[in-house]
Every structure is written in structure tokens, then in C-alpha cells.
Amino acid sequence: MKGRRLHKVDTAWLLLIGLTLAGSALGEWRHGGVWVVLGVALATAFKGRLVMDAFLELDRTAPWLQRTVRAFGLLVPVLIVVTYLWGEELARFRWLP
Amino acid sequence: MAVEVEQSARSRDGYPGNRAIWVGIVAELVEFSLMFLVYFFARVNHPAAFAEGPKKLSLAAGTANTLIMVTSSYLVARALLAMRAGRISACRHWLTGALLVGGGYPVVKFFEVRWNLAQGLTGGGDVFQMAYYYLTFNHLVHVSWGLLGLIWVLARTGFGAYDAQNHDGLIAFASYWHATDLVWLMIFPLFYVLP
Numbered sequence: 001m002k003g004r005r006l007h008k009v010d011t012a013w014l015l016l017i018g019l020t021l022a023g024s025a026l027g028e029w030r031h032g033g034v035w036v037v038l039g040v041a042l043a044t045a046f047k048g049r050l051v052m053d054a055f056l057e058l059d060r061t062a063p064w065l066q067r068t069v070r071a072f073g074l075l076v077p078v079l080i081v082v083t084y085l086w087g088e089e090l091a092r093f094r095w096l097p
Numbered sequence: 098m099a100v101e102v103e104q105s106a107r108s109r110d111g112y113p114g115n116r117a118i119w120v121g122i123v124a125e126l127v128e129f130s131l132m133f134l135v136y137f138f139a140r141v142n143h144p145a146a147f148a149e150g151p152k153k154l155s156l157a158a159g160t161a162n163t164l165i166m167v168t169s170s171y172l173v174a175r176a177l178l179a180m181r182a183g184r185i186s187a188c189r190h191w192l193t194g195a196l197l198v199g200g201g202y203p204v205v206k207f208f209e210v211r212w213n214l215a216q217g218l219t220g221g222g223d224v225f226q227m228a229y230y231y232l233t234f235n236h237l238v239h240v241s242w243g244l245l246g247l248i249w250v251l252a253r254t255g256f257g258a259y260d261a262q263n264h265d266g267l268i269a270f271a272s273y274w275h276a277t278d279l280v281w282l283m284i285f286p287l288f289y290v291l292p
Binding site: 007009010012013016017020021024026027028032033036037043044048051052055063069072073075079087088090 | 276
């Protein structure tokens with residue numbers, strides 16, 4: 001019997017489900033550390049990229065839209081890493097009562 | 098040819114669906130970007146509250162809503178592929194599935210908030226709780242609009258308003274729904290996963 005090939009949206013969905021469950025397992029584990037934080041940031045960036053490419057079909061949009069949406073997808077992962085590594089230094093710039 | 102059918106006039110000008118929906122999507126992304134900046138500003142100033150915060154929330158509810166969002170988004174992507182291939186009936190079925198799955202989001206959110214309140218987690222709590230309620234309720238509002246849009250495109254598909262060549266309304270809705278999914282994927286680790 002000829003096997004049915006997965007479309008890119010099928011593959012993206014399966015990866016998103018797998019990464020979500022892996023992220024939840026990490027959340028349940030509740031351990032800090034640079035590798036855990038890096039892992040969460042990378043998984044978040046990758047999941048965002050999957051949605052942009054496979055579901056949102058960003059390659060069909062205008063270049064400025066592609067740049068805007070891709071920048072949005074990087075904002076949280078980058079800030080996760082930056083605030084983990086330099087959170088104390090950043091807090092010194094401004095104090096929130 | 099299928100590929101030619103996929104390239105509607107709207108896609109060729111760089112704004113799949115219509116320009117108005119992309120104004121809305123960019124506004125949504127800017128709005129949430131600003132809220133994320135506020136979140137991280139609060140996080141570096143109150144590390145203890147943000148380290149303890151995720152332990153108080155229901156990880157199961159956050160995970161369930163993430164699975165709901167990505168699955169509903171996937172079903173909408175499938176519906177669009179079916180429409181492009183001229184399989185209108187299949188498109189209707191995928192959209193119905195997306196609505197049934199997506200409808201689970203506010204239901205899970207309702208039980209999550211009820212559980213939160215029973216645990217004493219209110220919007221008037223610490224800075225983590227305030228950030229959590231502000232961001233997730235804002236997202237719930239966007240999901241609610243999306244669900245209304247989903248009902249609309251499902252009805253339009255049912256009444257035969259779209260075909261393989263003309264379905265810009267469906268593309269516009271799909272773009273909005275995927276963007277709302279993207280926003281949730283950014284919110285989820287901030288409140289439920291990040292140690």
C-alpha cells in the first residue's frame with residue numbers, strides 16, 4: 001500500500017504538539033539553570049517559526065510584513081535570555097515600586 | 098494548475114486576504130510586544146514574584162489551551178488547503194473541526210480562572226498575577242474575535258460564497274487566527290514554563 005506523505009502543515013502540527021508537551025514537562029520539573037532557560041527560549045522561537053512558515057505562510061506576504069512578524073517571533077525568546085543573563089544589571093537602570 | 102490557483106491577486110500584492118486584516122494583525126503584534134516589554138520590565142524588578150508565580154498556576158490548563166490553539170490553527174490551515182484544491186465540503190469539515198477545538202479555549206479559560214480564584218489568585222494580587230491576568234485576558238479577547246470570525250467564514254463557506262479562485266475572506270481569517278496562535282505561543286512559556 002502506498003504511504004500517504006505528510007504535508008508541511010501536518011509536520012508542523014506534530015512538532016508543535018511535541019514541543020508543547022516537552023515544554024510542559026520542563027515546567028512540571030521546575031528547575032532553573034541556563035540550559036533550561038536557553039531550551040525554553042529556543043523552543044519558543046522554533047515554535048513561532050513553524051507557525052509563521054507552515055500556517056501563516058509568511059513567504060507570501062510583503063517583505064516588511066515578513067520582517068515585522070519575524071521580529072515579533074524573536075522578541076520574547078531574546079528577552080528571556082537577556083533578562084536571565086543580565087536581569088540584575090537591567091534592574092539597576094530602573095526600579096519599579 | 099494548483100500552484101496558480103494558490104496565488105490569488107491578494108497574495109501577489111503581499112497582503113494575503115486583504116490589507117485591512119494585516120493592519121489588524123500588525124496592531125495586535127505591536128500591542129502584545131509592548132505588553133511583553135512591560136512583563137520583562139516587571140520580571141527583572143520582581144524576580145522572586147516571577148520565580149514563584151508559575152508554581153501557583155495550572156500548568157495543565159496552560160498546556161491544554163496551547164494544544165487547543167495549535168490544533169485549531171492547524172485545522173484552519175488544512176481548511177485553506179482544501180479550499181485551494183476546490184474541495185469545498187472538506188474545507189467545511191476542517192473549519193467545523195477548528196471551531197469545535199477552538200471553542201474549547203474559552204471553556205478551559207473559564208475553569209482555569211475559577212480554579213485560580215479558589216487558590217486566591219486574583220488580578221489584585223502580586224505583580225506576576227497582574228501581568229498574567231492582563232496578558233491572558235487580552236489574548237482571550239483576541240481569541241473571542243477569532244471565534245466569531247471562524248463562525249462567519251464557516252457560514253460563508255456553507256452558503257457557497259467561496260471557491261478555489263475566490264476565498265480572500267477565508268485567507269484573511271486564517272491569517273488572523275494563526276497570528277493569534279503565534280501570540281499565545283509567546284505567552285505560554287512566560288507564565289507556565291519559565292522557571
